[in-house]
Amino acid sequence: SDSGSGDSGEVYTVATEPTFPPFDTTDEDGNIVGFDMDLMNAIAEDQGFSVEFVSYNFDGLIPALQSGNADIVAAGMWASDERKAEVDFSETYFDSGVVLAVADDNNTINSVDDLTSDMKVAYQVGTSSMDVAQQLEEEGKIAEAVGFDKVNDAVQAVNTGAVDALLNDKPVTLEYMNQQPDIIKIVGENVTTESYGIAVQKGNTELLDKINAGLKNVQEDGTFDELLEKWGLA
Ligand code: ARG
Incomplete structure (x- = not known):
């Protein structure tokens, strides 16, 4: 095997826009890193799949899901009602504004x-x-x-x-x-408030169920809080 992990799950493509630290950014070597990437890796590990990250402009993320070029969007994205008409969102994981x-x-x-x-x-x-x-x-x-x-x-x-x-x-x-x-x-004060969710193509309940199950598990086992600490979000 060339996977190295010994894990034989699916590989999902996770799209993001990486000028959004600490959620979505790049390291010195140009790798896409951040809270969202660590969270997706933790969810993937919990659920027995793998992820690879690709970068788009923010306004290209939902089109990337819709065209099937990406399976998942993890991008500090507001799970808004407007976007829910186009994609499906996980449970929200971070309150922002x-x-x-x-x-x-x-x-x-x-x-x-x-x-x-x-x-x-x-x-x-x-x-x-x-x-x-x-x-x-x-x-x-x-x-x-x-x-x-x-x-x-x-x-x-x-x-x-x-x-x-x-x-x-x-x-x-x-x-x-x-x-x-x-x-x-x-x-001044927050101008608006919103909550971030992880998005999948509309109707992809199989993948969304895995993401929600993994999110719940990593929240319950303390991994999520460790990642908040790691990225200065606690
Ligand atoms: N939370 C805002 C939104 O959903 C901005 C997200 C920008 N994210 C990014 N990775 N650049 O519209």
């Missing part, structure tokens, strides 16, 4: 209410932050919602002053603040 961030030296924007009609706000394309940003633009509260495929590019746009602010999930913005001190800071 969108926050506003500005340049570390910005002293004028202290919350979403301080945004003005001449300002630009960055978001990652296809995300819940896109909905918030585009609504602010539609309501005339900002000049322009500016989409980026990679969250690190959106953070950089705040840093250079190309945009005035960034909308993004709170734990991820906190991790960027951790990794790159004095670049951006969170201002």
